[in-house]
Amino acid sequence: MAKLASMEYRTGxxxxxxxxxxxxxxxxxxxxxxxxxxxxLGLSLRENLNMxxxxxWANEDSRIKLVRALRRxxxxxxxxxxxxxxxxxxxxxxxxxxxxAHIAGITKYDAESGLExxxxxxxxxxxxxxxxxxxxIVDIGETYERKCxxxxxxxxxxxxxxxxxxxxxxxxxxxxxxxxxxDRYFGxxxxxxxGEAFFVREALNVADPVALLTRQMNMYS
Numbered sequence: 236m237a238k239l240a241s242m243e244y245r246t247g248x249x250x251x252x253x254x255x256x257x258x259x260x261x262x263x264x265x266x267x268x269x270x271x272x273x274x275x276l277g278l279s280l281r282e283n284l285n286m287x288x289x290x291x292w293a294n295e296d297s298r299i300k301l302v303r304a305l306r307r308x309x310x311x312x313x314x315x316x317x318x319x320x321x322x323x324x325x326x327x328x329x330x331x332x333x334x335x336a337h338i339a340g341i342t343k344y345d346a347e348s349g350l351e352x353x354x355x356x357x358x359x360x361x362x363x364x365x366x367x368x369x370x371x372i373v374d375i376g377e378t379y380e381r382k383c384x385x386x387x388x389x390x391x392x393x394x395x396x397x398x399x400x401x402x403x404x405x406x407x408x409x410x411x412x413x414x415x416x417x418d419r420y421f422g423x424x425x426x427x428x429x430g431e432a433f434f435v436r437e438a439l440n441v442a443d444p445v446a447l448l449t450r451q452m453n454m455y456s
């Protein structure tokens with residue numbers, strides 16, 4: 236998000252829940268943290284559909300909410316959770332986004348809303364299992380400090396020796412180090428310091444394979 240914003244793309248994050256069922260923090264604190272992170276990343280928008288934490292389902296009510304958001308915001312590319320995630324909300328979000336991204340392009344679906352149909356060009360997935368090979372990796376070295384600052388903005392979720400709240404995996408002392416290690420690993424795969432990896436289901440339509448592949452080879456020259 237930070238890199239795309241620096242390239243003058245309009246970027247945004249659409250949260251589906253307020254995190255009210257989370258182990259640490261409160262919805263009010265998380266909202267403040269989300270706003271701060273959005274400012275750091277240079278987002279054009281950050282909204283919340285408030286579908287209910289631990290209550291995300293790919294049902295008709297949820298699809299209509301997301302379809303209307305997609306038609307209103309009209310994103311070209313959508314990034315979302317990978318479907319093979321142990322958290323039910325994340326897995327259901329992946330399915331919900333894929334379905335809504337397609338249905339949003341059907342003219343007669345939810346026609347009474349008055350919103351013009353819109354279908355994103357691509358849905359790309361992040362945070363996938365180690366057994367999944369990324370389809371592409373983005374060099375995020377130039378904006379990596381901004382990413383780290385945005386992550387740390389969600390301070391209520393991370394390690395705090397003074398906190399009396401229950402422990403979670405995210406709040407362990409080494410969790411932020413795991414994020415850096417992952418980013419360095421994906422960066423090493425493309426010959427840079429830090430990388431952000433994504434997976435896509437469909438084949439990528441490449442207009443200029445010479446330009447694409449020459450750039451990849453030059454990274455190792």
